[in-house]
Amino acid sequence: MFNRVLIITGCLIALCLSGCAAPRRQGIPVVSDQLLRLKPYSNEELIARISDANAVADTLRADTAMSIQSSWADQDKPFKCSGKLAVSVPGKLRLACTVPFGGTMMDITADGEQFYLYLPKEGIVYTGYQGDYLHSAGIPYNLTPDVILTALLPQPMEALIAGKTIYYEYIGETFILYIVRSYGMQSYLEEKLTLDALTMRITQREIFSRDGIKVLDITVSEFVTGDDNKAFPKKMRVYHYMTQLQLEFVFQKVSMNIDLNDALFTFTKPEHVKEVRVQ
Amino acid sequence: MKKLVYIFALSIMMSALSYCQTEQDVIVEEPAATAMADTEKDALLARLEETRQTVVSLEARFQQTKVVMPFSEKEYATGSFRYKAPDKSTWSFSGSEKTTVLIKGNRGFIINDTLAQVQIFEIDTNSRFDFIMAGLARPISAFFTDFDVVVFQDTDTAPYRFHLTPKNDDLKAIVSSFDIMFDPQSLLPQSFKLIEASGDITVMFFDEVRLNEPLDDAVFEYKVPPTYEVIDYR
Numbered sequence: 050m051f052n053r054v055l056i057i058t059g060c061l062i063a064l065c066l067s068g069c070a071a072p073r074r075q076g077i078p079v080v081s082d083q084l085l086r087l088k089p090y091s092n093e094e095l096i097a098r099i100s101d102a103n104a105v106a107d108t109l110r111a112d113t114a115m116s117i118q119s120s121w122a123d124q125d126k127p128f129k130c131s132g133k134l135a136v137s138v139p140g141k142l143r144l145a146c147t148v149p150f151g152g153t154m155m156d157i158t159a160d161g162e163q164f165y166l167y168l169p170k171e172g173i174v175y176t177g178y179q180g181d182y183l184h185s186a187g188i189p190y191n192l193t194p195d196v197i198l199t200a201l202l203p204q205p206m207e208a209l210i211a212g213k214t215i216y217y218e219y220i221g222e223t224f225i226l227y228i229v230r231s232y233g234m235q236s237y238l239e240e241k242l243t244l245d246a247l248t249m250r251i252t253q254r255e256i257f258s259r260d261g262i263k264v265l266d267i268t269v270s271e272f273v274t275g276d277d278n279k280a281f282p283k284k285m286r287v288y289h290y291m292t293q294l295q296l297e298f299v300f301q302k303v304s305m306n307i308d309l310n311d312a313l314f315t316f317t318k319p320e321h322v323k324e325v326r327v328q
Numbered sequence: 329m330k331k332l333v334y335i336f337a338l339s340i341m342m343s344a345l346s347y348c349q350t351e352q353d354v355i356v357e358e359p360a361a362t363a364m365a366d367t368e369k370d371a372l373l374a375r376l377e378e379t380r381q382t383v384v385s386l387e388a389r390f391q392q393t394k395v396v397m398p399f400s401e402k403e404y405a406t407g408s409f410r411y412k413a414p415d416k417s418t419w420s421f422s423g424s425e426k427t428t429v430l431i432k433g434n435r436g437f438i439i440n441d442t443l444a445q446v447q448i449f450e451i452d453t454n455s456r457f458d459f460i461m462a463g464l465a466r467p468i469s470a471f472f473t474d475f476d477v478v479v480f481q482d483t484d485t486a487p488y489r490f491h492l493t494p495k496n497d498d499l500k501a502i503v504s505s506f507d508i509m510f511d512p513q514s515l516l517p518q519s520f521k522l523i524e525a526s527g528d529i530t531v532m533f534f535d536e537v538r539l540n541e542p543l544d545d546a547v548f549e550y551k552v553p554p555t556y557e558v559i560d561y562r
Contacts, residue, residue, distance in 0.1 A: 143399075152396050152529070153397070153526055171502075
């Protein structure tokens with residue numbers, strides 16, 4: 050009898066948490082005391098389990114095959130290339146797409162404040178503030194560095210949930226974690242993590258705005274593990290709803306938490322290259 | 329996107345190249361030498377053109393070293409090159425990412441078996457580099473339209489080095505310099521070094537050259553596998 054109550058209560062909570070909102074809106078999860086009783090772990094245990102299963106880096110260096118597509122940039126076909134990638138907290142990025150003959154065909158730098166989208170074969174560099182959405186000025190690749198950084202450098206769990214409320218539920222073999230931020234009298238679902246309940250590996254991150262709009266959807270698969278047995282995904286798909294930007298990465302030669310020279314995140318405009326400032 | 333063609337332009341430029349005698353994978357430093365006089369240069373160009381016209385087919389191995397700035401890491405690739413007059417060529421890269429570039433007339437294909445993808449492009453879509461795309465189909469002097477060219481030869485047995493620098497700012501924004509080394513005996517190019525405005529460096533050497541041996545047209549035939557993604561930039 051007690052089990053039935055638990056199951057029914059769990060179902061009701063799950064419905065409240067995930068099912069009531071419009072497709073791209075997530076309402077604030079409704080929580081009752083029952084939920085607390087359903088928790089198999091304390092918050093500390095949960096954080097520890099997730100942290101132990103998923104690699105989080107301050108720096109990341111990898112080779113990658115990459116696909117970029119955005120309808121806002123009038124791309125009717127994805128752009129694909131092989132590339133070299135370096136990222137570092139806080140907010141530094143270097144991503145170079147290379148080609149079989151010659152060197153780089155696209156080079157993105159974010160130094161923590163400014164971005165530089167350099168197209169060496171065009172002799173042009175687009176610059177702007179790092180968080181700006183690059184859907185203007187005729188930029189052929191609608192890549193917003195902060196979107197890439199958010200996908201590639203998730204915060205450690207402790208930092209992610211600091212000062213926030215977390216709720217979770219099981220759906221089959223999936224474990225879903227809701228991270229709710231409060232400000233003033235209001236709360237909103239900030240991030241929803243989907244994990245494999247067995248391995249506690251994060252397979253999907255959905256990030257929301259304050260008004261409940263889904264901003265970013267990051268899906269990962271095919272994990273590799275390091276010496277510490279923490280998993281890092283070989284494949285990553287990122288969808289940014291506002292710009293309809295879809296990125297796909299397949300990572301190789303991944304190195305994490307290594308020293309990366311700051312020069313790597315500094316762009317120096319070559320002579321004669323045209324600069325276009327994105328407003 | 330059309331300027332992707334630039335990349336392939338460089339490849340076809342190299343279709344004029346042939347071989348080298350040594351295995352080198354480092355960036356070559358050019359020796360100091362005296363520039364060839366214009367009359368001597370013109371005579372050399374005429375001899376190169378005579379040689380070019382004798383090339384019916386050419387097969388070679390190549391070794392490429394590439395330095396991608398700002399990562400400053402050397403990347404190595406090897407592969408095979410095939411050319412058949414007047415306008416067919418293939419570059420097959422082996423290594424972690426298997427890529428073939430196929431050129432037939434004005435049409436180019438980049439076949440990436442690792443990504444299961446084919447990109448199709450039209451060479452004429454970027455007229456500035458048409459002369460390069462033409463490769464052996466045009467006189468070597470056609471390469472020089474937009475470049476200042478200085479020719480060096482250290483000794484009588486040293487390769488001829490054609491040092492190209494862009495004439496106009498548009499091209500300077502893309503290429504810093506381009507060097508082609510011609511073997512003094514065969515008068516066929518044996519290596520090249522490209523320095524792009526970005527700082528990227530590409531060096532390629534050729535060896536195991538087979539000249540004017542039968543080369544089946546089937547080498548240049550390609551059918552896109554049904555499972556491959558096709559990106560048509562034409």
